Amino acid sequence: MIIKLCPQRRDDELVLSKRSDVLTINGERFDFRGVPEGAVLPASAVDCEFVVGDVTRLSGELIITLLLPCGPGATESARFPFDIVSPPDGKVSLPQ
Structure with missing residues (x-):
């Protein structure tokens, strides 16, 4: 899995966990195991305001873009985040 982060100035919070290709975003479970190789699931098909880009699977890797809320004192790593590649379950x- 590759999680791309799109920072945005907001005061809310993103709490994220994963198990296989299932993401839990702020307590709500999203199962992406059914996304086949080469497929594109439009962000608009995912009922979650934090999913801000299409969900794809390339070379076996699920790729998803999530909004990352950043407060006024956000660190540089939050304002310019790196992709999260192959996070453990x-x-x-x-980044804070």
Whole structure:
């Protein structure tokens, strides 16, 4: 899995965990195991305001873009985040 982050100035919070290709975003579970190789699931088909880009699977990797809320004191790593590549199952560590 590759999680791309799109920072946006907001005061809310993103809490993210994963298990296989299932993401739990702020307590709500989203199962992407059914996305086949080469397919594109439009962001508009996912009922979650934090999914801001199409969900794809390329070379076996699920690729998803999520909005990353950044407060007024956000660090540079939050304002210019790197992709999260192959995170282990469990809580996903996000830049603050």
